[in-house]
Amino acid sequence: MSYVDEVLERVIAKNPAEPEFHQAVKEVLNSLRPVIEANEEKYRKEALLERLTEPDRQFKFRVPWVDDQGQVQVNTGYRVQFNNAIGPYKGGLRLHPSVNLGIIKFLGFEQIFKNSLTGLPIGGGKGGSDFDPKGKSDREVMAFCQSFMTELCKYIGADTDVPAGDIGTGAREIGYMFGQYKKIRGVYEGVLTGKGLSYGGSLARTEATGYGLLYLTEEMMKCNGHEMKDKIVCISGSGNVAIYATQKAQQMGAKVVTVSDSTGWVYDPEGIDVALLKEVKEVKRARLTEYAAARPSAQYHEGRGVWSVKCDIALPCATQNELLIDDAKELVANGCIAVAEGANMPTTLEATEYLQQNKVLFAPGKAANAGGVATSALEMSQNSERLSWSFEEVDSKLKNIMVNIFHNLDDAAKRYGKEGDYVAGANIAGFEKVAEAVIAQGVI
Ligand code: NDP
Numbered sequence: 001m002s003y004v005d006e007v008l009e010r011v012i013a014k015n016p017a018e019p020e021f022h023q024a025v026k027e028v029l030n031s032l033r034p035v036i037e038a039n040e041e042k043y044r045k046e047a048l049l050e051r052l053t054e055p056d057r058q059f060k061f062r063v064p065w066v067d068d069q070g071q072v073q074v075n076t077g078y079r080v081q082f083n084n085a086i087g088p089y090k091g092g093l094r095l096h097p098s099v100n101l102g103i104i105k106f107l108g109f110e111q112i113f114k115n116s117l118t119g120l121p122i123g124g125g126k127g128g129s130d131f132d133p134k135g136k137s138d139r140e141v142m143a144f145c146q147s148f149m150t151e152l153c154k155y156i157g158a159d160t161d162v163p164a165g166d167i168g169t170g171a172r173e174i175g176y177m178f179g180q181y182k183k184i185r186g187v188y189e190g191v192l193t194g195k196g197l198s199y200g201g202s203l204a205r206t207e208a209t210g211y212g213l214l215y216l217t218e219e220m221m222k223c224n225g226h227e228m229k230d231k232i233v234c235i236s237g238s239g240n241v242a243i244y245a246t247q248k249a250q251q252m253g254a255k256v257v258t259v260s261d262s263t264g265w266v267y268d269p270e271g272i273d274v275a276l277l278k279e280v281k282e283v284k285r286a287r288l289t290e291y292a293a294a295r296p297s298a299q300y301h302e303g304r305g306v307w308s309v310k311c312d313i314a315l316p317c318a319t320q321n322e323l324l325i326d327d328a329k330e331l332v333a334n335g336c337i338a339v340a341e342g343a344n345m346p347t348t349l350e351a352t353e354y355l356q357q358n359k360v361l362f363a364p365g366k367a368a369n370a371g372g373v374a375t376s377a378l379e380m381s382q383n384s385e386r387l388s389w390s391f392e393e394v395d396s397k398l399k400n401i402m403v404n405i406f407h408n409l410d411d412a413a414k415r416y417g418k419e420g421d422y423v424a425g426a427n428i429a430g431f432e433k434v435a436e437a438v439i440a441q442g443v444i
Contacts (some may be wrong), residue, residue: 003040004029007049018102024109025053027349031427034416046439055082055108056089060101061151063129065143077148079127081161082108085437088159089125090115090193090373090380092166095173099128107166111373113430114366117405120377125161127152133168145176153181158189158383164376165194175199190383193376202379204394205372210244210342211395212371213315215402217340218252220361220422221313223410226337229253234311235272236260237318238281238288241342241369245317247274258306260318261288265306270297310334317342328354341365356421367405367426374401 001009011025029036029049036043043049063075078101081089091111094104104126112124131144156163165174174194181191195201204211218228231254235242238259246256255271261281266272266288273295280291292300307314307327314331316323320343328351331339339355340363341347347355347362355362375398382388389397412432413425 002033002037003044003049004033004036007053010050011053015102015105018105020106021102021109024106028109028113028427028431031424032431034418034424035428035431038416043435048435048438051438052083052112052434053109055080055105056084057081058101058105059152059155063131063144063148063151065140065147067140067143068137073144075129075131075144075148077127077129077151078104079152079155079161079163080104080108080125081155082124082126083112083434083438084123084125084160085434085441086116087121087123089161090122090164090377091124091126092128092164093169093173093177094126094128094166095131095133095168096128097130097132099130104128110366112434113427114370115373115377116430116433117367117408117426118370118374118377118401119404119408120374120401122162122373122377122380125163126166127163128166128169131168133173138172141173142176145173146180149177149180150184152177153184156181156191157185158191158380162190162376162380163192164373169194171196190380193379195379200379200383202375202382202394203389203391204398205375205379206240207244207247207395208375208398209241209369209372210246210317211248212374212398212402213241213245213317213340213342213368214248214252215371215399216363216368216406217313217315217338219403219406220340220363221338223406224338224361226312230255231312231337232257232310233313233315234258234306234309235315235317235342236265236306236322236346237316237343238277239318242315242317243274243277243281245315245342246272246277249313249315250274254313257311258309259288259291260304260306262318264288264300264302265304266292266298266300267309268295268298307331312337314339315342316346318346319343320345321348323347323351325350325354327351331355332358332360336360339363340368342369344369352423356423359420361420362422363406364423364426366430367409367422370405371398371402374398 058080108126115122292298338361408429409425412429
């Protein structure tokens with residue numbers, strides 16, 4: 001049996017109730033087969049894959065808090081410190097009822113390679129809780145965050161483990177957690193990223209994922225003989241990633257003609273009006289029907305449908321599994337040149353394979369949406385220096401990082417005879433650096 005298959009069997013046997021973790025390990029290790037097979041003897045002797053698939057440590061703890069009725073509630077908190085071979089553990093805190101250890105481990109494992117790809121010195125970790133901030137009062141959210149941090153603060157620090165936001169953990173939650181960390185530990189340090197600008201946050205963090213997506217897409221297009229100017233772009237979603245992806249695509253001279261939310265989508269042949277979109281989504285927090293009502297050129301449709309519009313570039317920026325095999329077929333039939341994932345796992349495996357088989361340039365989320373975590377690492381640098389960089393400085397560093405990510409994955413794919421397979425390239429490039437660092441640091 002091959003080394004990869006042996007380790008896959010072992011991971012499933014050792015972690016029986018964690019299907020998401022199995023899936024993530026399977027996907028990553030399968031795409032790494034060419035590298036692992038080329039170094040099988042060495043990696044096996046080093047037990048490299050066993051070491052990479054076993055977290056350095058994982059914490060699971062009780063989070064008691066009192067709700068507005070005076071009732072004590074109990075949630076479960078998690079932090080998985082997966083691998084710190086190339087830098088302090090880094091990864092978000094997810095607050096969602098679906099959170100369990102298997103999900104946190106799946107996200108933490110993926111984070112190792114995503115962080116490595118950025119070229120910045122950050123390891124992989126993830127955490128969270130099954131607490132649901134939706135429908136809770138500010139006081140309840142504060143009570144939860146303080147209790148959560150009372151335990152978590154024992155394990156994190158600016159040089160050891162630096163959590164960030166994720167689903168359910170936005171600026172409000174980060175603020176409460178940062179305050180509690182400071183209160184208990186008595187130190188003012190960059191222990192969390194995604195902080196407010198008045199207490200150590202970074203300019204351009206809000207724009208980073210959407211802008212980064214476009215910087216990488218532009219480079220991928222350029223290296224394949226295309227330019228962004230005058231291209232028709234379909235974007236899904238209308239949240240943080242989608243809004244700033246739309247803005248940057250337009251600054252590059254492309255025309256974005258769609259956006260969507262969980263109830264419907266808009267086709268605007270004149271090009272999306274970003275100022276109006278921001279007003280509707282960021283200020284009024286309203287539905288896209290309001291965008292369509294205020295914009296005569298826009299047509300509103302209920303349900304899904306963004307990928308049926310003819311476009312040169314498709315950027316899924318909403319949620320997981322939103323670009324399905326039939327959508328991929330429609331995109332190919334309409335002559336789409338490139339798909340780049342702004343969201344995490346928006347394209348199903350089947351759809352990804354179909355796009356790649358039909359020569360559509362495909363940039364996986366691990367690389368294409370890494371601008372967010374990269375800018376979090378830039379926030380860490382600013383906190384360590386006790387300086388704040390200008391918007392332009394952060395933005396220009398972000399651009400360099402995204403261009404480098406593309407070249408790293410392009411080179412890695414070429415080295416293993418998989419030219420143009422950016423999915424394999426991303427996993428290989430992320431893995432190589434971590435593997436080298438793990439081996440160099442000895443058996444620890
Ligand atoms: P937001 O919550 O700001 O926006 C999500 C958008 O997607 C909303 O417009 C939402 O609509 C829409 N949406 C949600 N579910 C569906 C659905 N089933 N069908 C159609 N639209 C849907 O999230 P972000 O923009 O921050 O994140 C989007 C994706 O990008 C996620 O996968 C996230 O993990 C990923 N990501 C985000 C990063 C960041 O820095 N923000 C970094 C890296 C990845 P509605 O308003 O109706 O809910």
